[in-house]
Amino acid sequence: MTKKVLQETQVFGPVYSYIQYTETDELIIEVCENYQKKTYRNRYRLLTSNGITTLSIPLKKGKNNQTPISEVLIAYDEPWHLQHLQTIRSAYGRSAYFEYYFPEIEEILMLEKSHLLDLNDLILKFFLKRLKLTVRHSHSENYEKSTVTVSNHVTDFRNHKVPSDYTFISYPQVWSDRFDFVPNLSILDLLFCMGHEAQYILKNLNFVRNNNFN
Numbered sequence: 001m002t003k004k005v006l007q008e009t010q011v012f013g014p015v016y017s018y019i020q021y022t023e024t025d026e027l028i029i030e031v032c033e034n035y036q037k038k039t040y041r042n043r044y045r046l047l048t049s050n051g052i053t054t055l056s057i058p059l060k061k062g063k064n065n066q067t068p069i070s071e072v073l074i075a076y077d078e079p080w081h082l083q084h085l086q087t088i089r090s091a092y093g094r095s096a097y098f099e100y101y102f103p104e105i106e107e108i109l110m111l112e113k114s115h116l117l118d119l120n121d122l123i124l125k126f127f128l129k130r131l132k133l134t135v136r137h138s139h140s141e142n143y144e145k146s147t148v149t150v151s152n153h154v155t156d157f158r159n160h161k162v163p164s165d166y167t168f169i170s171y172p173q174v175w176s177d178r179f180d181f182v183p184n185l186s187i188l189d190l191l192f193c194m195g196h197e198a199q200y201i202l203k204n205l206n207f208v209r210n211n212n213f214n
Contacts, residue, residue: 012044032143097195
């Protein structure tokens, strides 16, 4: 049976989201919902020399929880994309795989996409390719408010939170000389730090979850 996951659109989503994709055949992005503030839709967390930093993509005025996600527009009144790229460079410039992946990430952000959903789709495609995850991705065709009404063949992962008893396997992070391991940062952290090994770490994390080795 085909395994499908329904999830909200995310910018540089957290590691926990990508763990789910390792054993999923199809990822359905919820595009029929309304925008929700202070979520992974336009926010992501990095580990910098000063600790955990949350970056937000600014949106145009009028954004609220009544705006369809497909209509949410990105604001470029200030060069936030340049500021984000500088923060990413400062956080991961000395990582083993920074020079290998950063140019593509820079290229995506410099496109200055007008719609948040379009930017997030591009970022998702980049990570699925670089992590060599074969999951197909599509957009939802209608909105189901209740998880009960979602098809039995689809796992509703919208706005899902990490279970309190979940244990992440650690990996070497750039600022490990200053901070203890910080789990579930943006997938950027895992890719820059582990490169081609990131795929195997995600699969191992999924194995731990499925077998309850916590």
